[in-house]
Amino acid sequence: MVRKPATLKDVAALANVSRATAARALNSYGYVGGETALKVQAAAEQLGYRSNRLAQALRNGQLPIVGCILGDIQNPFFARIAHDIEVIARERGHNLVIGSSEEVLQLEISLLGSLQSLSIRGFIVAPTSADDNGHLQQLVSNNVPLVLIDRVAEGVDCDSVVVDNEGGARKAVEYLITMGHRRIGLLQDDMRIFTSRERRSGYRAALSANGISLDDRMIAVSQSTVEHAVDATIRLFSQKAPPTALFTVDSLMTQGALLAFRSMGISIPHDVSLIGFDDFNLATFTDPQITVVSQPVSEIGRVAARLLFERLSGQDAPPQKIRFETKLVVRGSVSRHSAG
Amino acid sequence: MVRKPATLKDVAALANVSRATAARALNSYGYVGGETALKVQAAAEQLGYRSNRLAQALRNGQLPIVGCILGDIQNPFFARIAHDIEVIARERGHNLVIGSSEEVLQLEISLLGSLQSLSIRGFIVAPTSADDNGHLQQLVSNNVPLVLIDRVAEGVDCDSVVVDNEGGARKAVEYLITMGHRRIGLLQDDMRIFTSRERRSGYRAALSANGISLDDRMIAVSQSTVEHAVDATIRLFSQKAPPTALFTVDSLMTQGALLAFRSMGISIPHDVSLIGFDDFNLATFTDPQITVVSQPVSEIGRVAARLLFERLSGQDAPPQKIRFETKLVVRGSVSRHSAG
DNA sequence: AATGTCTGTGAGATCGATCTCACATGGTTC
DNA sequence: GAACCATGTGAGATCGATCTCACAGACATT
Numbered sequence: 001m002v003r004k005p006a007t008l009k010d011v012a013a014l015a016n017v018s019r020a021t022a023a024r025a026l027n028s029y030g031y032v033g034g035e036t037a038l039k040v041q042a043a044a045e046q047l048g049y050r051s052n053r054l055a056q057a058l059r060n061g062q063l064p065i066v067g068c069i070l071g072d073i074q075n076p077f078f079a080r081i082a083h084d085i086e087v088i089a090r091e092r093g094h095n096l097v098i099g100s101s102e103e104v105l106q107l108e109i110s111l112l113g114s115l116q117s118l119s120i121r122g123f124i125v126a127p128t129s130a131d132d133n134g135h136l137q138q139l140v141s142n143n144v145p146l147v148l149i150d151r152v153a154e155g156v157d158c159d160s161v162v163v164d165n166e167g168g169a170r171k172a173v174e175y176l177i178t179m180g181h182r183r184i185g186l187l188q189d190d191m192r193i194f195t196s197r198e199r200r201s202g203y204r205a206a207l208s209a210n211g212i213s214l215d216d217r218m219i220a221v222s223q224s225t226v227e228h229a230v231d232a233t234i235r236l237f238s239q240k241a242p243p244t245a246l247f248t249v250d251s252l253m254t255q256g257a258l259l260a261f262r263s264m265g266i267s268i269p270h271d272v273s274l275i276g277f278d279d280f281n282l283a284t285f286t287d288p289q290i291t292v293v294s295q296p297v298s299e300i301g302r303v304a305a306r307l308l309f310e311r312l313s314g315q316d317a318p319p320q321k322i323r324f325e326t327k328l329v330v331r332g333s334v335s336r337h338s339a340g
Numbered sequence: 341m342v343r344k345p346a347t348l349k350d351v352a353a354l355a356n357v358s359r360a361t362a363a364r365a366l367n368s369y370g371y372v373g374g375e376t377a378l379k380v381q382a383a384a385e386q387l388g389y390r391s392n393r394l395a396q397a398l399r400n401g402q403l404p405i406v407g408c409i410l411g412d413i414q415n416p417f418f419a420r421i422a423h424d425i426e427v428i429a430r431e432r433g434h435n436l437v438i439g440s441s442e443e444v445l446q447l448e449i450s451l452l453g454s455l456q457s458l459s460i461r462g463f464i465v466a467p468t469s470a471d472d473n474g475h476l477q478q479l480v481s482n483n484v485p486l487v488l489i490d491r492v493a494e495g496v497d498c499d500s501v502v503v504d505n506e507g508g509a510r511k512a513v514e515y516l517i518t519m520g521h522r523r524i525g526l527l528q529d530d531m532r533i534f535t536s537r538e539r540r541s542g543y544r545a546a547l548s549a550n551g552i553s554l555d556d557r558m559i560a561v562s563q564s565t566v567e568h569a570v571d572a573t574i575r576l577f578s579q580k581a582p583p584t585a586l587f588t589v590d591s592l593m594t595q596g597a598l599l600a601f602r603s604m605g606i607s608i609p610h611d612v613s614l615i616g617f618d619d620f621n622l623a624t625f626t627d628p629q630i631t632v633v634s635q636p637v638s639e640i641g642r643v644a645a646r647l648l649f650e651r652l653s654g655q656d657a658p659p660q661k662i663r664f665e666t667k668l669v670v671r672g673s674v675s676r677h678s679a680g
Numbered sequence: 681a682a683t684g685t686c687t688g689t690g691a692g693a694t695c696g697a698t699c700t701c702a703c704a705t706g707g708t709t710c
Numbered sequence: 711g712a713a714c715c716a717t718g719t720g721a722g723a724t725c726g727a728t729c730t731c732a733c734a735g736a737c738a739t740t
Contacts, residue, residue, distance in 0.1 A: 005456075005482075007696055018720045023698060030699090031718050053457045054403060055696035058394050058725050063458075065437070072423065079419045083412065086440055095454060097405070098438045100426055114435060116345075117393045118403075142345075226621070258625060281566070282622045285598060347726055358690045363728060370729090371688050395726035398695050 006047035015043035026051070057119055066308060067115040067123045069099045069108060071224070075252060077278055077297060078126070081149065084301030085124060092309055094121070103128050103190065103224065109135045122146065122308045127153040130194040145311035149304045151194030152321070159307040161300050161322045165195050165277075168293040168326030169202025169247065170209075172275040175291075175328060176245045177210045180337035181273060184212075185236050185243030187253050189224040199249045199277055218243055222253070229256020230263070237264060237272070244337050245273035251280035254290065269335035279329060288332030296324050346387035355383035366391070397459055406648060407455040407463045409439045409448055411564070415592060417618055417637060418466070421489065424641030425464060432649055434461070443468050443530065443564065449475045462486065462648045467493045470534040485651035489644045491534030492661070499647040501640050501662045505535050505617075508633040508666030509542025509587065512615040515631075515668060516585045517550045520677035521613060524552075525576050525583030527593050529564040539589045539617055558583055562593070569596020570603075577604060577612070584677050585613035591620035594630065609675035619669060628672030636664045 012022035017036060024030045025040035026049075032040075043049075057063040066089050070078040086096040097115060101108035108128045112135055115123070122145035127133055133153040139146050140158050148160040176184050186203050189196050200219075207214060217239060222232035229248070233256060236242065248254040254276030261268060268274050269288060276283070279294035303322060310317075352362035357376060364370045365380035366389075372380075383389075397403035406429050410418040426436040437455060441448035448468045452475055455463070462485035467473055473493040479486050480498050488500040516524050526543050529536045540559075547554060557579060562572035569588070573596060576582065588594040594616030601608060608614050609628060616623070619634035643662060650657075 008698090009696075019697080020699080020721080021719055024719090027698085031716085033718060036718080050453065050457045052398075052459065052696050053454075054394060054398050054459050055725090056698080058392075058398050058696080059698055061725075063394060065458075073413060073426075074416070074419050074423050076414070076416070076419075079414050079416075082438070083414050083440060086413075086438065090439070090451075093454075095437050095439065095451075095458070097435050098422070098426065099430070099435065100423060111430075111435075113390065114393075114433075117390045118405075118435070119392065119394045255621065255625075281595065282625050285595070285622050286625050287627050348728090349726075359727080360691080360729080361689055364689090367728085371686085373688060376688080392726050395695090396728080398726080399728055401695075 005052075006044075006049045007052065008049070010047055011040060011043045011049050014047065015040045061119060062121045063119045064094045065097055065118070065120050066094050066305075067097045067099070067112075067120045069101055069111055069115075069123065069125045071103050071126055071128070072100050073098060075224075075250075076280055077150075077251065080297050081301035081304070084298065085305045088302060088305035088309070101126075101128050103193065105129050105132055105192075112136075112139070116144070122312050124149055124304050124308055126150045127156075127194070129192045130154055130197060131192070145308055147304045147308045147311075149300055153194070157319055159304075159311065159320050159322075161304045161307065161324075162194075163295040163300075163324045163326050165198035165326070166202035166205065168277060168295070168328075169199040169249075170206045171202075171326070171328045172247050172277070172291075172293050173203050173206035174210070175330070176247065176273060176275065176334065177206060177212070179245075179273065179334055181243075181245040182212055182337075183215070183218060183241065183243045183245070185246040186219045187229060187232055187236065187246060187248040187257060188219065188221055189249060189253065190221065193224075196249055203247060222256075224250055224252050226252050226256045226259065229253040230260045233257045233260035234264060237261075237266060243272065245275075245334070248274070248276045251276060251278040251283075254278075254280070254292070255282060258286065258290075268333050273334040273337070275328075275334060277326075283331070286333075290333045291331045292329050293326050294329045295326050299324060345392075346384075346389045347392065348389070350387055351380060351383045351389050354387060355380045401459060402461045403459045404434045405437055405458070405460050406434050406645075407437045407439070407452075407458075407460045409441055409451055409455075409463065409465045411443050411466055411468070412440050413438060415564075415590075416620060417490075417591065420637050421641035421644070424638065425645045428642060428645035428649070441466075441468050443533065445469050445472055445532075452476075452479070456484070462652050464489055464644050464648055466490045467496075467534070469532045470494055470537060471532070485648055487644045487648045487651075489640055493534070497659055499644075499651065499660050499662075501644045501647065501664075502534075503635040503640075503664045503666050505538035505666070506542035506545065508617060508635070508668075509539040509589075510546045511542075511666070511668045512587050512617070512631075512633050513543050513546035514550070515670070516587065516613060516615065516674065517546065517552070519585075519613065519674055521583075521585040522552055522677075523555070523558060523581065523583045523585070525586040526559045527569060527572055527576065527586060527588040527597060528559065528561055529589060529593065530561065536589055543587060557581075562596075564590055564592050566592050566596045566599065569593040570600045573597045573600035574604060577601075577606060583612065585615075585674070588614070588616045591616060591618040591623075591632075594618075594620070594632070595622060598626065598630075608673050613674040613677070615668075615674060623671070626673075630673045631671045632669050633666050634669050635666050639664060 012019045024032045025037040099111040136156045146158045220232040220236040222228040279292045283290040352359045364372045365377040439451040476496045486498045492500045560572040560576040562568040619632045623630040
């Protein structure tokens with residue numbers, strides 16, 4: 001037997017007042033007699049009354065939930081961000097709905113739609129595609145609060161929190177060049193993804209600034225999972241003239257590269273040098289430790305959540321585009337390459 | 341200007357029918373004329389109508405959302421589980437609300453309450469405390485579908501999905517004993533937590549089965565974070581007669597132990613042997629690789645989600661208590677201890 | 681012709697909380 | 711005493727979708 005939770009009506013009946021009065025007593029607005037208020041509160045307590053947020057939301061048009069659509073919570077980068085967003089949401093009396101787009105545009109669209117039909121108050125999204133984003137533009141033009149993280153989307157005019165991907169990638173590749181490398185590999189994920197584009201463009205910029213011509217054979221594309229990255233790395237390094245250094249665009253791919261190198265008997269940094277984008281706990285546990293481009297992960301989620309709540313509280317400032325700096329953290333996975 | 345989304349009323353008006361008819365046409369139930377149905381569908385299309393799930397939920401009493409309260413999504417173990425649950429929820433047209441209890445009972449209770457007032461359909465919870473669980477019992481007695489994962493809670497009669505913690509711990513410690521160790525350390529988290537208790541009890545069982553008396557100086561308790569585990573490990577190994585082997589109860593603590601050993605200049609497995617509970621990606625990247633007790637992480641979330649949806653679809657079977665086996669994965673972090 | 685059955689449709693109630701409005705009091709002020 | 715206010719309360723509308731019920735017309739059966 002499912003015991004129905006007590007409603008305002010029940011409370012009102014027990015306290016012998018109307019629903020309106022009960023509501024006033026419990027939410028303390030309007031005029032309520034002192035004695036009446038106590039009676040209502042006692043009744044509420046006795047029945048274990050909790051207001052139905054659903055009904056409230058239907059009435060006032062908005063559910064105190066924020067929606068968060070990320071690539072995959074299993075990626076520690078996104079897990080950290082999701083966690084930080086949840087903490088802030090909780091402080092403001094909101095809950096967090098999470099969806100993984102799995103980097104599939106269609107999934108992102110349908111998730112967003114399903115969350116919109118819940119009258120969710122605002123969204124934080126790491127868009128899968130830098131181009132196909134009519135769904136996001138529509139959100140913005142309907143004035144639904146939206147904050148993009150990790151990636152921006154073309155033509156979508158809203159708050160965003162990203163890092164300097166191009167600069168970070170350039171620093172990494174320039175460092176490799178400084179260390180004498182010229183055949184520098186790039187392990188990247190799908191070009192649809194904003195970060196992938198920017199990091200690639202940093203890679204190119206570094207090469208061309210140093211008079212190294214772009215060589216497609218140095219570039220491998222794979223999905224951003226450890227397994228796919230292993231395969232891609234193996235392909236890249238099975239060539240006749242493999243790279244002498246590798247730059248990977250995210251931590252899962254860095255892990256994949258590490259596994260691939262181990263299985264191929266390639267040693268770091270003796271045989272090949274490695275720099276990954278995005279620091280991760282594993283990077284300091286390996287021998288040698290991995291040199292990485294680190295981003296301020298702990299800031300991204302927090303700042304995005306704060307921006308969202310500013311919008312939710314009705315601020316109508318022009319969109320803020322926040323871009324954090326990245327930092328090259330030199331550890332032991334890069335060695336000097338004797339010119340060959 | 342916020343453009344209000346179209347409602348059923350708008351669709352009905354455009355199609356020149358009543359709301360009831362429009363609803364019938366769109367949800368295909370009852371009798372609707374063929375032509376009318378088309379008219380309504382066209383109107384819905386034209387207005388971009390999406391039904392308001394909030395209103396639906398208010399009407400039929402349940403929101404197609406499942407709530408998931410875990411210790412911390414940043415723990416890869418929970419991240420994996422959350423991801424798997426979300427995938428299954430999505431297949432069934434549900435969304436996922438996630439809350440981190442941060443292992444604080446009060447937070448777990450308030451999260452649960454706030455989600456309950458949303459008329460959420462069911463919950464998957466990794467309860468913080470093995471004892472204090474009136475809130476969970478109340479849920480069950482109100483017939484709210486609830487599945488416990490990773491940990492069971494005393495007196496809460498519902499579906500659960502856990503692993504054989506005691507057996508896993510025992511296997512680990514017995515292996516250490518077989519390898520000649522007698523001063524075996526235990527790094528565990530709060531005894532409130534179910535897994536912590538069970539794993540400790542496996543540790544004790546193994547010791548006493550082998551005639552080794554329990555020594556409190558061999559046991560360190562800390563919160564389940566890398567940082568706290570580092571401190572606890574350092575304390576444990578700063579004693580005059582430190583353990584010759586260490587068993588850690590989860591992957592974050594294993595990481596902490598690794599960091600502590602490194603900072604203390606203690607080498608694995610030469611100076612100390614190590615086994616951790618729960619396999620984790622890092623374990624195979626270290627040198628030597630870490631021997632662990634592995635649990636079928638990929639099953640836990642999926643099975644829990646399936647159990648929940650069975651309940652949601654109205655099955656009234658007795659609670660299922662699922663317990664997966666664990667496996668000792670021997671790698672390189674344990675060495676034979678010459679009896680001293 | 682009377683009764684029955686099948687289609688198709690609309691009016692109105694419902695879910696629970698909130699808010700507007702109207703209506704009471706009792707007291708104050710000119 | 712008339713006009714006004716502050717205080718306190720309840721009736722009823724509202725949010726959007728759904729469902730029950732009543733009803734109307736078309737056709738078939740006796």
